[in-house]
Amino acid sequence: MDLDKMKNNMVYKQIFKRGIDDQRILDAFTDVNRHLFVPKGDWEVAYEDYPITIGDGQTISQPFMVAFMIKTLEVEPGMKILEIGTGSGYQSAILATLGADVYTVEIVHSLAKKALETLNSLGYRVHSKVGDGGLGWLQHAPFDRIIVSAGTPQITDYWKQQLKVGGMMVVPVGGFLHQYLVVLSKESEYDFKEKELCQCVFVPLRGEHGHQE
């Protein structure tokens, strides 16, 4: 199993060939070893073109979707980014590699713990907490960017309030089974612009503002 080769193939075929040609993004996906964020039994499929189960009914998102959301957000080094849904920690590692100051929230304790262990062991520094990401992370607001990696019925006011004026967020908005990826920009304190980018499928956001099971 040549994991480096599989990773380079993923970057070329799934990300570059689909139109993401920002060298910094391609380099970040080449730097981060995705297989180290999935169970060992799944290393073989770590670089495939789909989400992978990471336990507790959750998944690590499809590589292209992670790249597409990050490209949409025009992430620059030093930006303060709030991530909702740490999951495996893979996307946090990509953001940290791009030089972002990452604040990540995960509602499932065991996943948050595992992700932080993985991130720390690989030398990625992020701020992480266990909690309901629907509420954002007020203590560290405002954020330049917010990236939501679970499907939500609506964009919460907490996220809107905790975004800087001039900032952007990407959020999968819609039903339990599929959503639209929405990019929202904050033009002024009370003025928001939203655009639908594409259809997508994310696991449902839990918690007070998520989908009720």
Ligand code: SAH
């Ligand atoms: N970005 C992750 C993929 C996350 S999958 C990665 O790279 O691996 C979505 C994650 O959102 C799951 O881990 C799920 O437990 C988490 N989640 C769901 N509802 C949440 C909420 N209200 N607050 C924080 N995390 C939540």
